[in-house]
Amino acid sequence: MTDRNENTKDLVRRQFGANAANYATSIVHAKGASLDRLVSLMAPEPGWDLLDIATAAGHTAFAFAPHVATVVASDLVDEMLEVARTQAAERGHDNVSFERADAEALPFGDGSFDAVTCRIAPHHFNTPERFVAEVARVLRPGGRFGLVDNMVNDEAERFVNDWERKRDPSHVKALSVERWTALVEQAGLSMVAAETLAKRMRFQDWVENMSVPPDVRIELLAELKDAPEAAATYLRPEFGPTGAQSSTAFHLTEGVLVAQKPTG
Secondary structure, three states: OOHHHHHHHHHHHHHHHHOOOHHHHOHHHHOOHHHHHHHHHHOOOOOOEEEEEOOOOOHHHHHHHHHOOEEEEEEOOHHHHHHHHHHHHHHOOOOEEEEEOEOOEOOOOOOOEEEEEEEOOHHHOOOHHHHHHHHHHHEEEEEEEEEEEEEOOOOOHHHHHHHHHHHOOOOOOOOOHHHHHHHHHHOOOEEEEEEEEEEEEEHHHHHHOOOOOHHHHHHHHHHHHOOOHHHHHHHOOEOOOOOOHHHOEEEEEEEEEEEEOOOO
C-alpha cells in the first residue's frame, strides 16, 4: 500500500467511525432506489455465499440476506461493523457474519464467494482497479459482482469531486459509468447490466451525515449556488423560496452495474 492509500484509509476510519450511527438511519443508504434495483439485477439464488464490501450499517447485506445462504458483511471501520451487528440482531438476520476487511486487499481466499456487492462506497477507494481485481479474485467461476456508486460525467467531474471532498475529506473520486465498465472488463469480468438512477439529496441531511462544521456548510451551499454550468446541469440544485440549507436539495446520479466472472 502507498502512503496515500494509508492516509485515505485513516481518513475513512476517522470520518465514518465518528459518524457510524448516522448511517443506520440514512434514507439514501437504507431505502434508496438503487438497493432494490441491485437485488433485482443480481437475481440472487438460495445457495449463494455473498460478500458485501464496505457494508457500513449493513443495509445492502440485509437486503440480500433473505435470498441467499450466507452473507459476510465486511468493512474497514470497526464502529460501522458494530452498528451493523446491532442492526442484524434486531432484524433477525442470523445468516449474516461480520469481518473487518480492506476492499483493496480482501482477507479471503480465491473463489470464496458466489457473489460480491459494494454499494455507495467505491468513491472512497484510492485504487479502484485494485478493488475490482480483488473482487474478481474472490469470486467463484460464474459468480456475480454488483456495484452501486455515485457516477459523474467528464464535464462535471472536477467540481463535483472537489465539492464532495470538502464535505468529506475521505472522498477520493467518483468515476463515470464508462470508467467503471473499463475497470470491470480489465479484471476479466463481463458486464451483464449497467443502469443509472437519479438520487435526490437533501442538502441538510447530506452535511449532517458527516457532521460538517457550520462554516463549511455555508461554503458548500455558496459553491452549489455558484456552480459552473456543467456542474449545475449535473447536480440540478433546488434552493426553495429562501435558499436556506434546510430547503436546498440537489441530485446525484447512481450507477447500478452487474458483472459476471467467466465459468471457464
